[in-house]
Amino acid sequence: MLRPRPRRSTPTGSRQVRFLSHQGAVTVTDPTDSLESRPIRAVAFDLDGTLVDSVADLMHAANLLLAELGRPPVDLPSVRSFVGDGAPKLVERVLAATGGVPAAEETARCLARFLSIYEADPSAHSQLYPGVADTLDALAAAGLRLGVCTNKPMAATLRLLDDLGIAGRFAAVVGGDSYPTRKPSPEPVLGLLDRLGVQPNEAVFVGDNEHDVAAARAAGVARVLVVPYGYARVPLDTLPHDGILDGFADLAKRLSR
Ligand SMILES: O=C(O)COP(=O)(O)O
Numbered sequence: 692m693l694r695p696r697p698r699r700s701t702p703t704g705s706r707q708v709r710f711l712s713h714q715g716a717v718t719v720t721d722p723t724d725s726l727e728s729r730p731i732r733a734v735a736f737d738l739d740g741t742l743v744d745s746v747a748d749l750m751h752a753a754n755l756l757l758a759e760l761g762r763p764p765v766d767l768p769s770v771r772s773f774v775g776d777g778a779p780k781l782v783e784r785v786l787a788a789t790g791g792v793p794a795a796e797e798t799a800r801c802l803a804r805f806l807s808i809y810e811a812d813p814s815a816h817s818q819l820y821p822g823v824a825d826t827l828d829a830l831a832a833a834g835l836r837l838g839v840c841t842n843k844p845m846a847a848t849l850r851l852l853d854d855l856g857i858a859g860r861f862a863a864v865v866g867g868d869s870y871p872t873r874k875p876s877p878e879p880v881l882g883l884l885d886r887l888g889v890q891p892n893e894a895v896f897v898g899d900n901e902h903d904v905a906a907a908r909a910a911g912v913a914r915v916l917v918v919p920y921g922y923a924r925v926p927l928d929t930l931p932h933d934g935i936l937d938g939f940a941d942l943a944k945r946l947s948r
């Protein structure tokens with residue numbers, strides 16, 4: 692059976708909260724929140740910094756591009772701070788840090804070259820964070836629909852999920868080039884939830900940075916949780932989430948009793 696955790700910053704009172712499990716809908720009284728009852732049917736995940744530690748492969752692709760350009764390489768902490776706004780911003784930041792951003796046409800050529808390098812092998816140095824595979828299995832076994840909403844372009848995203856053996860866990864995947872806008876826009880989150888066949892207030896979002904929290908909040912999901920280990924660029928406790936997980940496996944504990 693599954694149960695929610697209280698939301699932060701909600702009026703006191705009481706509410707009935709329903710989660711779906713194998714056994715059917717489960718209703719739990721949450722005394723800290725007066726919102727309407729709502730069954731949780733889906734969990735949406737960010738990718739980089741939440742499911743996968745991917746920064747080493749991003750750095751590798753960036754440094755192959757930079758070598759071709761005759762520029763110096765970037766280091767891991769720098770690339771880590773560049774991730775989260777999608778590949779075009781990543782490449783722009785890499786170029787800005789190594790001599791400057793060239794004219795638009797040359798920058799576009801750099802982006803295309805970076806993507807062709809990265810998409811060819813996005814997983815050589817990347818790994819799932821501890822507990823990810825087992826926890827996804829447990830949530831799926833509990834009857835929840837799982838999806839990915841990332842700012843990484845779709846081609847690389849699908850390859851990475853496949854390489855790491857978790858592509859089959861997700862009923863829907865949305866990338867940074869799936870909609871006109873990316874996170875922090877709510878558009879890709881709403882698009883993913885639509886593909887999963889659930890309403891926003893039937894979903895939990897799990898992410899690692901400020902864009903995840905902003906996008907999920909704006910989309911109106913029931914709960915926004917963050918992992919403690921990702922690529923956030925601001926302190927997690929300054930963000931309007933509903934809780935910081937102890938680790939990925941903590942998600943199963945938080946959603947079950
Ligand atoms: O910026 C990216 O390319 C991906 O970032 P995300 O998976 O954390 O959204």
Ligand SMILES: [Mg+2]
Nearest residue numbers: 737739740899
């Ligand atoms: Mg992320």
